[in-house]
Amino acid sequence: MTHFLRSLIVRVVCAAILWPSAFVMTSCVTEEVAPNTVRGNFDALWQTLDERYCFFDLKAAEYGLDWNEVYARYLPEVAQQKNLWDYFNLLEDVVCELRDGHVNIISSLGTARYGEWFDNYPANYADTLERKYLGRTTDYVTTGGMKYRVLADSIAYVRCPSFDVVFGSGNLHVMMLTLAPCKGMILDIRSNGGGLLTQAEKLASVFVNDKTIGGYMTHKTGKGHNDFAKPQAIEIEPFEGQRWTKPLVVLTNRRTYSAANAFVMFVKGLPGVTIVGDKTGGGSGMPLTSELPCGWTLRFSACPMYDRQMTLTEEGIAPDVKVDITSEDYRRDVDTIIETARRIIRSAAD
Amino acid sequence: MRNLLKRWVAVLMWPAGITLSAQTAEPTPFDTTGIHHGTWLVGAGRTNALDTYISPLEYTGPTFTLAHLTERGLRHSGGRVTFSTRFDGRLAYVTSQAGNHHAYDGDFTFATAWRYNWCPRRGLKLALGGMAEADLGFTYNTGLAGNNPAQARATLAIGLSALAAYDSRLGRLPLTLTLQADAPMVGMKFQPHYGQSYYEIFELGHQRGHLHVTWPGNAPTLHTLLTAQFHFRHLTATVGYLSDVRQSRVGELKYHSWNNSFVIGFVRHFRLTSR
Structure with missing residues (x-):
């Protein structure tokens, strides 16, 4: 090997080590963060x-x-x-x-x-009224965070207060089998503040028999206010266990929010489904989190959801039948919204 | 400052020069035995982690590394070409600047390299070649609950691999100083979009556009290992410094994981046989 070649090899190998090192050292990927003041x-x-x-x-x-x-x-x-x-x-x-x-x-x-x-809106829900309809502990079944019983007129009443609790397919299957003989179902998601979107999707899957578009979802692709990806469909697959095909009335109020709002979005407009109560609270932007220099956590809506008509549901979803609980009914221990739902199911069954 | 800059420039530009220096020694023989030289390394150090998908703040903390490296000369090349593998597992427990949030940050890397070797003078070995690398990594923030507490990373890349080894002595103890650098040049990286949730990717199956082409301009990454191997009678012990700099700036998201560790280990020599 010639003297020249050996020298060249040494230099090439050294360059292969030194130059990338120098490049990386001068190409630090960092984020400008405001001072903790x-x-x-x-x-x-x-x-x-x-x-x-x-x-x-x-x-x-x-x-x-x-x-x-x-x-x-x-x-x-x-x-x-x-x-x-x-x-x-x-x-x-x-x-x-x-x-x-x-x-x-x-x-x-x-x-x-x-x-x-x-x-700024009426509560349209009271746990004393819920207790009146559910009865004593022995009168209803608790499963996967939900409570259910059959009311006197053979109408199923299901109370789902949150989507934070994970219910499994077994919970849903047994509940649907138990309630199958009923004329219809009242699904009460008033004051359900949301939780896991996957749970809302799972519950909605009980009420569809074919793959159904429940809405659309998108996300930001950049820092501009209008940098969004093309919205893509949220497809609801039919539940593999026992499904519900009879009349369904979903009860809502202003505190029906986030994942519960999404559930209403998924089922509204499906055959046999009626939304009764007050407009939902909205919250259709799936939240992500970040943090401030002082360590405080910042949560914000990041991934907007649209209904099937490509309308944002951030401001809430209007019910098919708008009902408030009247002061008179509060005094009489009657839930106006549940009674309206019962009438709707009875008339559908007749 | 100016003098310091000049020195740096001089160091960096030296390889590009063609001035000849004295290189008179005979080349050392290449390894044609087919013996694998396997090195186990364990290390501890410090990680600086940033992933703007989760937080704009950098997290820092201790990191622990386990690495296994092998190298053998390929007989058909007369030992001039060596085949090496590298497996790195790293786990760091990092804390935010404010001290109230913590995260686990880890990477598992497998890399192979083929290098052509030269011995320009006795005791000095230089090698240069290509490498391929697969990396799986994650960051899981235990304090920031919500829909984006974690980030998964997957990269495939090919690039340059260079090695310089020098045999010397410390008193009567033979030792080998080795500097090895792997630099990915072009690759692919999986990453969610800027504001996309993992719910969309894995639950809804919205999986378009998550693969990004990487190159040193948007993902300057370098793995460097400097070791001193002490050759005792029946054992080769190793101490060294490992620097693993992983970075990317793709899809409006920034990521870095700067890992600096001191490592210790030992070398095993073995031969693979077939029955």
């Missing part, structure tokens, strides 16, 4: 939502939200915050500008949240 955390909050929140256009059209104006309006107040509680309350005011129950700041001081989507 009063101003820095405010900036991080505003910027994270600016880049990742998914309903800016909807909120602008609905009530004229201008996110840049929000920043300009709150910035002068930020510097004046000396007290941690006041600062937390100020940031809560900022997130409440989005009027979205899925936008929260979670800290040791508490959880900042927007609640006017249900506070």
Whole structure:
């Protein structure tokens, strides 16, 4: 091997080690993060939502939200915050500008949240009334977080208070077999604040006999307010066990939210299904989380869902039959909404 | 500062020069025995982890590594071509800057390399070749509950592999200093879209566009291992420094995992036989 060649080899191998090393050392992939200061955390909050929140256009059209104006309006107040509680309350005011129950700041001081989507409306639900209809513990069955019984007029009443509890296929199958002789079913998801979307999908699968499009879902692909992927279908596969083909009335109120809102979206419009009660609370943006430099968790709507007509359900889903519980019925221990549902099922069965 | 910069530039540009230096020694023989040289390494160090899918904040903390490397000369090349494999398993427990959130960050890497070897002078071995690498990684944040507490990573890449080994002595004890670097040049990486949930990917089957082409411009990545092997009578012990820099900037998401570990281990020499 010539002297020249040997030298060249040494240099080539050294280059193969040194140059990538130097390149990598000077090509660090990092993220610019605001400092952990009063101003820095405010900036991080505003910027994270600016880049990742998914309903800016909807909120602008609905009530004229201008996110840049929000920043300009709150910035002068930020510097004046000396007290941690006041600062937390100020940031809560900022997130409440989005009027979205899925936008929260979670800290040791508490959880900042927007609640006017249900506070400004009648409750249309009372656990004393639920107890009246379900009866004593021995009168109903509890399974997978749900309670059910057969009412006196042979109508099934199923109470599903949350989708946080995982129910299995076995739970659903046995429940449907037990209730199969009934004329119809009342599925009460009032004040169901959501939980696992997979559970909402699973419960909806009991009420479809063919693969059915329950809605559409999309997500952001970039930091711009309009950077979204093309919405894709949420397909509900029929349940493999016992399914329900008789009349179904789903009871809703304003606190029917998030995954429960999605459940209503999945089943509304299906044959034999009637939604009764109040408009749902919405919450159709699947939330993701991030965090602020101070360590507070920031939750925000990130993946919007649309119904079959490609309408966003963030503002809630209107019932087929709008009913409020009357003051008179509250006094008489009668749930106006359940009684309306019973009438609908009886008339469908006759 | 300027002097420091000049020195760096000089070091970096030296390989590109063609000035000849004295290279007079005879080449050492290449290994044609077919014996596998397997090295087990365990290490501990520190990881800096960032994944903007989960959080914009960098997490740092201790990391633990287990690696196994093998190398053997291929007989048909007269030992000039060596085939090597590398398996790395790494697990880190990292903490956010604010100290209130924690995450597990791990990678499992399998890489193979074929390198052509030169011995430009006695005791010095240089090798350069190609490598292929598969990496599976994850980050699981235990504090940020919600729909994006975790991130999964999968990459396949091919690239350059270089090695320099120098036989020396520490007193009467023979030792080999080795510097090895693997740099992926082109590959594929699985990654969710910027704001996409795993519910969409795995429950709804919305699986379009998750594979991204990577190259040093958007995923500057380098695996470097510097070791000193001490050859005792019946044992070769190894100490060294492992740097595994994994980074990417694709689909508006940024990721880095900078791992620096001190490693210790031993070398086994064995031959694979068929019955």
